[in-house]
Amino acid sequence: MEQLLQSIKIAINEKIFLKDPESSALGKRIVEHSILLIDEIGFESFTFKKLGDRIESNESSIYRYFENKHKLLVYLTSWYWGWLEYQLVFTTNSISNKTEKLAKAIEIVSRTVEEDNAYSHVNEVLLNKIVINESSKSFLTKEVDQENKSGYFVIYKRMVNRLEQMIKEVSPDYRYSSSLASTILESSLHQHFLMDHFPTLTNCNKKHTPGKFLADLVFKTLNKTYNG
Amino acid sequence: MEQLLQSIKIAINEKIFLKDPESSALGKRIVEHSILLIDEIGFESFTFKKLGDRIESNESSIYRYFENKHKLLVYLTSWYWGWLEYQLVFTTNSISNKTEKLAKAIEIVSRTVEEDNAYSHVNEVLLNKIVINESSKSFLTKEVDQENKSGYFVIYKRMVNRLEQMIKEVSPDYRYSSSLASTILESSLHQHFLMDHFPTLTNCNKKHTPGKFLADLVFKTLNKTYNG
DNA sequence: TAAAGATAAAAGTAATACTATTATATTTGT
């Protein structure tokens, strides 16, 4: 699988960037070090000036790739969802049992991310942390409707739709398939956040993972017994 | 109830403000108009200078009440959860049937807020919109652990705990009571957000409210039939 | 009615979030 992924490029809506960061060494350094720096100091404190210093390049050169730091965050989260979507599709594709397929999907989208060496300039473990801590800020803005129209969030929406379809395959009569699908993704991120910062607000831990909580929730809701 | 509430003050952790905004006319104007202005232009664009212009007061006077706009947001969301907690406790207190009590609680925390004239300087309808659109930003920061230690989020945590207790009353053996409780609150806000901006990612609408989705989810998960 | 406390006005500072210009590399097409 790693060999296979090596040649796959995550396709991101071109409106999100001014110049494709995958198209040059500088672009890749921008992506690589923005992940490290945002993880380190948080999105609020992150600036293109600091990133420029870090990669020994100039602030203005970064502006040639991304209009502002908000678009960079949209890019990074899109990349993450695209990467996760690939794993989801690849892993569940061959599973014919519908219940088992949905169970696997829940596991994939909610598990703690482990190193993936397929993309040398992206640290997926840190990117997952960024998605947990910062990604809400990419859509909780006054510009969300306009950016949604421009297709900034297509990959995320496709992820929700894939989960929704799997839910429908398991329980065609369930009324809230898309709400449940969006709740799986959102709650997964939230439970991971609570594990790190508000442990009294969650029962999840290394043993009882967010994935197990969500599998239990989903299959009871869909009236299917499943012993994952 | 309105008469009763009139005399109740929502108690907010004193570390969140420099001077209690409830203690003066200017303080109340700050709260009142910050809600209107944040709703209007969003938290990112909101500044104390703009608020000062709006209330015909000075930027530096606002700084006497709140250290920065982040603390003001923490204050507003705390106020909201305190207000909602009061409604929750008041409304569910007299219900002896445990299932019915939990059902009512879910309804209270997930319903669309309607006007409440008890607090003249707070527009609860707009504050609810702010909580949906901006409140995540109050804890998705690098300072969250330190602020949590200082008690900035106690009211929210108490809300989750109240829901958790109600869940335990209904199903003592359910393993994920606090995860489910935190999911109810988080998912409720998220489903309202999706209704407004990503209608394809939710089945919720005026008829099939987030409250109905969540009640269905919770009672199936807890193996209780309830026809709300 | 004097003193204390609150608010307003003005000015200043460092940093942010950019834009514009020009110079210097680097790549590529012939």
Place this chain on the structure above:
DNA sequence: ACAAATATAATAGTATTACTTTTATCTTTA
């Protein structure tokens, strides 16, 4: 191999933000 095209770096500049400080004035209240 070399000119042209393109990318990057360096520098400077602007408007705004997020404050702090100082001083003046206004309002309570003891």
